[in-house]
Amino acid sequence: MSSTPQGPGSRPGDRSARQAKIDAAAPKPSKAKPILIALVSIVAVLGVVAAVWFGTRGSQTDPAAAAPKGATGATGGIAVTTNAKAGAPTLDVYEDFQCPACMQAEAAVGPTIRKMAADGEAKVVYHMKSFLDANLGNDSSTRAALAASCSADAGRFQQFHDAVFAANTPEGQGYTDAQLETFATQSGVTGDALNTWKSCYSTKKYADYVKGVEETTAKAGVTGTPTFRVNGKDMDLSKVNDAAGFRAAVLAGGAASPTS
């Protein structure tokens, strides 16, 4: 401690005014430093604990929470194919209702996917991701997924899903509650079913399900949207030129995509 300002034999009268000022500006090191070390350490530990607690709480879900009609599991996607042919490949579609690339993909291959599901050519399962909420700082992906889950209960998942993407909402604009209700009525949820839908949506009945799907799909390695998987393997969309090529790749059981 070479710079201890209060050395022995240093009396105020011995000093120049400037030195006294310097002295006054310098706190005693022996006291301030340990206090600061303690302070910074406490802030660091409390901050990290709080951040981990807050973050963990935000992604925790009730494993016993209800899943909407058509869900393949507690946090599974919504299966829309009801008459799958024998040996039909499973096509998992991972989308976020706010993702512009998903809207483009839907415009390009959406009708093909719908037809394959209707014809039983593929077991189509839609997984609703809601990660863009965190990126965009809103909650529209989650609310749209909640609304879609309620529509699934009414047997109108596909129609609701198509209505949302057909609206082509610019990224970041999000969806109002009224808009989502309009999508529901457009998809054919009316009368008593609409009342059920409204209560399902307003009570956030499937909040845990939607959160769980986001976690489960992320855990399964789906880090971007849209992602298409055929029998569990990522499709390489760069090798797909058009809707017909997409259908061929799906029917090939993902054979056209690299297994990486």
Add this chain to the structure above:
Amino acid sequence: MQVDGRPPARSGPGEDGSDAALPTADPSGRPEGRSARRTRILDGLGLPARLVLGGVLIVAGALKVGRPLVSARAVQAYQIFPFDVAAVIGYALPVVEIVVGAPLVVGLFTRVSAVVGGLLMLAFVVGIASAWARGLSIDCGCFGGGGEIGAAQTAYPAEIARDLGFALCGAWLALRPRTPFSLDARLGAR
């Protein structure tokens, strides 16, 4: 800060820079010599190093701290740690960055903070290089964002070069922790 004119025991020029912020308080009372001036200049370089490393850590932490899910997903995208471990790292990292960056900016515990900050940067470099080597297409997520991006959008060399630069700031400060306008100098801290 040898205000009473008693030079302390010093092991050589540059070893004791606690008076760097007040160069005219040279205990010898003589005009500063060449080696003293060199020491002062080299110590002076520590100030921008502190502000750059500390500043970038604070900014990076602040951009992510309010969005734990984004940060968790960014770490998970590296596919280095198990999913849940990566999430915890993602939650904690922004706070760690701020807690390390803030002392650097004010020059508190400079050497320890610089070592931790520099090691953080080296860890980022290793992570980014690993993602690059494994053929992942991700954003480093350094300032928020992160996750999968198009292969053409990746910027691995630039990200690595940038973080190496920050790591060098940390290395410099670890070697020369005495810098002007630092709380360390004010407190006489080591």
